Amino acid sequence: MKVLILSFSSNQVNEDSYIPNKIGLTFSCAQECEKKLKENGNEVEHICMNKKNIQKCLACGKRGWGICLEEHKCILKDNFNEIYEYMSNFDAYIFITPVYFWEMSESAKTFFDRLKRCDAFNDNSKIKHKKIVCIACAGGSGNGTEETLKSFDILNHFLETEMIGRIPITKANFENQKSTIDKAMKF
Numbered sequence: 001m002k003v004l005i006l007s008f009s010s011n012q013v014n015e016d017s018y019i020p021n022k023i024g025l026t027f028s029c030a031q032e033c034e035k036k037l038k039e040n041g042n043e044v045e046h047i048c049m050n051k052k053n054i055q056k057c058l059a060c061g062k063r064g065w066g067i068c069l070e071e072h073k074c075i076l077k078d079n080f081n082e083i084y085e086y087m088s089n090f091d092a093y094i095f096i097t098p099v100y101f102w103e104m105s106e107s108a109k110t111f112f113d114r115l116k117r118c119d120a121f122n123d124n125s126k127i128k129h130k131k132i133v134c135i136a137c138a139g140g141s142g143n144g145t146e147e148t149l150k151s152f153d154i155l156n157h158f159l160e161t162e163m164i165g166r167i168p169i170t171k172a173n174f175e176n177q178k179s180t181i182d183k184a185m186k187f
Contacts, residue, residue: 001187003037004090005030005046008097008108009137025137026098029169032178033094033133036185045090050107052079057113068117072124080114088126092187093161095152096135102144104136104151112155120158132156133165133184142170 009026030046037044055078060066066075073081087093097108104112119125134156136148145168156163165184169177 001041001091002043002089003045003092003094003187004087005033005044005094005096006049006111007046008049008095008105008111010050024098025139025169025171025174026096028174029096029135029137029181030094032181033096033135033185036182037094040186042185042187047083049083049111052083054078054080054083054107054111054114056110057117065117068114069121072118072122074114074118076114080111083111084115084118090130092131092133093127094133094135095155096137097148099136099138099144099148102147104148109151112151116155116158125160128160130161131164131187132159132161133167134163135165135167135169135181137169139171142172145170 007026007030009024034044034046055076058066058076060075068074073084095108097104100106103109119127122128134149134152136145136152138145138148149166149168152166153163164187165180167177167180167184
């Protein structure tokens with residue numbers, strides 16, 4: 001199975017990444033997922049979305065629907081359309097976001113807002129019915145994971161994907177949650 005991990009943190013993915021945080025909670029979760037997926041014989045790719053140019057939705061066109069409603073792509077010229085199209089090459093997705101102010105990160109909200117607009121009403125969607133695992137990583141107090149996972153529930157509803165893992169991670173529970181991650185990586 002081909003699995004795409006999209007992480008939405010300023011954590012470093014590899015030596016070419018421009019952000020130096022290699023020890024963050026979100027990156028640690030992405031590493032754990034990648035390790036378990038490979039152990040289970042999956043082909044895995046990890047994209048750090050903070051390195052991509054994804055602009056906020058303009059809610060353009062008639063009644064806030066630009067070409068996204070009928071053409072299922074976005075009019076903005078950034079990395080969104082290429083990533084959206086690229087997602088069709090995978091069988092499942094792992095979405096990992098840090099929790100900021102009891103919500104998913106700004107880069108995650110920006111990407112998922114546009115993804116919902118382009119794909120939610122797409123009868124020929126190549127994302128619908130695919131499996132997803134959603135992970136919310138809260139440092140600091142650890143609060144906000146459930147609120148963030150509720151946002152993923154909304155995404156799951158509109159994309160008509162199959163949520164097979166919904167994992168709250170905090171600095172305090174990360175070691176214990178590795179077993180939950182391991183179970184979720186067994187597609």
